[in-house]
Amino acid sequence: MKLATLALALGLASPAFAAAPLSVDFEKTWEFGEEVADTYAAQGVSFTNVLGLSNDADFTYFSSAPSPMGVAFVQLDGVTNTAAYLNVAAGVTGGLSFHFAGIDTATIKAYSGANGSGSLLGTINLGATGADFGTWNKTALYFSGTALSFDLTGTAGVAALDNISAVPEPSSVALLLAGGALLLARRRRG
Template sequence: MKFQLMALAMLASSPAFASGNFLVDFEKNWDYANGDIAEYYNGGTAADGSAGPNLGVSFSGISGLSNDADFTYYSAAPSATGVAYVYDTAFMNVAGGVSGGLQFFYSSPEAVAGAIKAYSGLNGSGDLLGVFDFAANSSAAYDQWSHALFSFAGTAQSFDLSAGANIVALDNVSSVPLPAGFWLLGSGLAMVGAIGRRGKAAA
């Protein structure tokens, strides 16, 4: 019984989430004429040459847009300063992988089927792991935002956002990994079962 309790305690004390979490909030005064996010969140630079934090996330076909006195479409966005706007064939790459899901806020004046597709490889390569559709939730002023959770099977290294080109804006994109304890659960329960059987045999 003592060993069973120890095994259960090991599971209970495991960290809530696996490592590699990230939150991209797009909080920057983006250069409207040269706003490609590019490697800004991957230890590199945006198209305007500015350097950002290394979150292990890179973008292509996605521009950062900021609110100012002349451009206030995104004033109701969850983070006040900047958002991401999909304008072309677009990918978000996470070389370290995302397991479990992706959460974000989006604003879209039109419904978009297949707005986000998760793939096991970079730049839309490998296996298709899941597809997420956007409902129309805003006027053309992008004044309404919805929180969404995109769950998929496996580990994704890229997210294809191309279907929402010139339609969709995003904010506060973050990983939702599986709990670290999930991976220990099977082995932990097996340990408890084995100890229980051993105790019965000894009796």
């Protein structure tokens, strides 16, 4: 019984099951052209050259988005705005989950440093989902290490993002499941 309790306690104490360092759904009314910037600073999250975009009475931008009020969109001018980033002060370990809609292929990269600096930890290439941003897919970018930033430059003008969150580390999930299995086995014997 002591072993099962210890395994369960270790699983529940795992950092992956603590408050996630990243969970952003863009659910607010964004003014046209309004930057997301430090809107989520209280969560330790900041954006560079990323706009919030909301549906309004004049135009429905993303009618079938997972969170219907707002989404994120990168619009770079190529002169003053040449790169776009998502920075997470506490870092994200293991993976980043998100929904996307795109009219063309797009790329997101994970880096060990802020603003796309440090080591490249992982890359995901996203396929086009439709010409009208009407189809949304959920996916995850998995990587080794802790990412402090995600380069969103490769989504500029062609993909919208919504419901961005950290993915729990597989090892932590396995530890929690092992603890639960030990508890069940112990209860069945006793």
